[in-house]
Amino acid sequence: MQDARIRLISLISLSIATFLSVPGAVLSLVWLLLSPGTLKETMRSAAFWVILLFVTIIATATQMSGNEGISYFIRTGVIILLAFSVYREWHPGEYLDLSVWLFGKKYGFDIGLAVEMSIQGLHETSREFSRIRSALSLKGLQPGIRLIPAVGFLLIHTRLMRARDQADLLATRGYRAGGSCCPVFRTTNRDIIMGILAILVVFLSFMPVRDIFILQM
């Protein structure tokens, strides 16, 4: 999906639908299946499976205690899948454009800049983590609990150093608040169709299952 505005609307719609009901979650999953490339990339993420594992543990405990664990698992699982898929489609500068379009050049610019820097930071942390793992293997050290403090401290240290450099850079460029940005969006026909389908999913999720699938005996 190229247009960040439609992606945001789709994300909000599908999140509501998924939160409201299990059929909403199933329909959201079907919507995600319409973009198999992104979904495939998401499924390759180790972080996704780790989070899903925790969700599974909580869902199992909920189900065993007599509550709706399966419903929780399906809905939360799909919301996580949505979050990861949308995150994968991010392009640098996109949320700055989106935020300025939504909230204007003052607050919108500040929010957009903060979001962009945060996402960029996440990407960099992921790359740094991969380099640190390589450095550990070169020293013949196996990643384990003993090394968590060292690796954690290193990641925080590099993030803080980067944040300081970024702050200096912004100050040097004269940044105080707000800024000039002319948002540009590229909308394809596919984006429009996917956006309409996402809104449709919200309406369908309000309906009882029997009204959609005519399951009443």
Added chain:
Amino acid sequence: MKLSLSSVEWNAGSWKFHADASFTPGVHLVSGRVGSGKTTLALLSARLLQPHAGAVEYEDIRSYTLSFQYPEYHITGSTLHEEAESYGVDPSAACARAGLAGRGHEDPFRLSRGELKLFQLSCLFMRRWDLLILDEPFSALDCRGKLAVCRSIGENRSGIVLVSTHEQHILPKTDYLWEMRTGDLIFRGPLPEAITAWESAPGPIRMLRGQGVIPANLTRDDILEAECRMHE
């Protein structure tokens, strides 16, 4: 002892890396612009990156390591003493070699990046490696530090030393010259013959070449000697 990259390919989006090369003992200098693929070559050679096609093969290479451009990635100890121990070298000797004698109790993060880089390289140079891969070993170093690293590289030439850098002024005594050009690894040949074919040669070497003077090698002394010849 040989490192072979047989028809190795690696892709990142539309960017493609390709290498078909063999590295034998000696100092191999890989030059190239930022983003040309030097770090990718280093990672593939250290087998930290799996090629999408082709194979990276080690022949009689029993010990190998890679030094990243940013020395912070290598830190696992809370003091320089612990850090040196993690490389299996004598902490006091490592500190002394890096010009940090008596500072073994200090936190590695308290050092400047240049000091940390020199310390990390000193730890590596205190061991013998069949294959030593140095990704931008001169970054963050001052002139003295760069010259010290050049000397240490020379001391390790019994093994394969792969030095990828965009350094323009202080370079080690080199046996073989390679160039990375937009993802393609090109062999320019042994020194000094390779200098004539070196497309991304540093300014001083280009100037000498323009005057018809070819230095014997790439060290600062070689360049000075060639400049003297130019004025004869």
